[in-house]
Amino acid sequence: NAGVTQTPKFQVLKTGQSMTLQCAQDMNHNSMYWYRQDPGMGLRLIYYSASEGTTDKGEVPNGYNVSRLNKREFSLRLESAAPSQTSVYFCASSLVTGMNQPQHFGDGTRLSIL
Amino acid sequence: AQSVSQHNHHVILSEAASLELGCNYSYGGTVNLFWYVQYPGQHLQLLLKYFSGDPLVKGIKGFEAEFIKSKFSFNLRKPSVQWSDTAEYFCAVMQKKSSGDKLTFGTGTRLAVRP
Numbered sequence: 001n002a003g004v005t006q007t008p009k010f011q012v013l014k015t016g017q018s019m020t021l022q023c024a025q026d027m028n029h030n031s032m033y034w035y036r037q038d039p040g041m042g043l044r045l046i047y048y049s050a051s052e053g054t055t056d057k058g059e060v061p062n063g064y065n066v067s068r069l070n071k072r073e074f075s076l077r078l079e080s081a082a083p084s085q086t087s088v089y090f091c092a093s094s095l096v097t098g099m100n101q102p103q104h105f106g107d108g109t110r111l112s113i114l
Numbered sequence: 115a116q117s118v119s120q121h122n123h124h125v126i127l128s129e130a131a132s133l134e135l136g137c138n139y140s141y142g143g144t145v146n147l148f149w150y151v152q153y154p155g156q157h158l159q160l161l162l163k164y165f166s167g168d169p170l171v172k173g174i175k176g177f178e179a180e181f182i183k184s185k186f187s188f189n190l191r192k193p194s195v196q197w198s199d200t201a202e203y204f205c206a207v208m209q210k211k212s213s214g215d216k217l218t219f220g221t222g223t224r225l226a227v228r229p
Contacts, residue, residue, distance in 0.1 A: 042221045102160075
């Protein structure tokens with residue numbers, strides 16, 4: 001069981017570039033989440049998806065879009081990257097439906113915007 | 115606004131020492147409480163959680179936490195730490211609201227255990 005898989009693990013972008021962070025879970029979980037982790041800030045929820053085809057904004061959604069095309073995958077897109085989006089991004093999933101009960105986390109994507 | 119305070123940012127202990135990491139929150143309503151652990155180079159894992167019932171919660175790897183409602187606290191404890199407990203620990207508090215639950219993470223406590 002792989003759990004929650006995130007790709008890529010590391011990425012460096014220039015300001016204005018776009019990219020998509022991929023996340024997939026093989027636990028048949030309904031809920032999936034994207035968080036960003038910044039020093040001294042804890043984890044902050046960017047977007048949440050309760051099920052395929054549904055998404056909700058979290059605490060810090062500006063500058064991001066998400067897509068939940070199927071139950072397994074939940075992608076996070078930066079349309080025009082900004083230095084303030086330099087962070088470590090974590091995808092998470094949960095069998096429990098609810099915006100704020102992540103149970104399993106991916107290994108993270110370390111993203112640097114120059 | 116809800117806040118979650120983890121007072122100790124860095125803690126250094128020797129093996130076999132006892133551990134207590136503080137977590138306080140500011141929300142006065144119903145809460146669910148969590149502790150997560152992040153080992154070096156690994157992802158976050160749920161260590162334990164409190165929803166209701168016995169305020170003393172036992173988690174994995176010998177950890178426990180006690181919910182003290184009057185003190186708005188949910189401190190994490192372990193009687194005897196091991197080198198393998200070296201990690202970053204995050205407290206999280208979910209406010210239960212009719213308008214929608216809100217989960218807030220603390221800023222984390224880095225624990226280093228000396229062998």
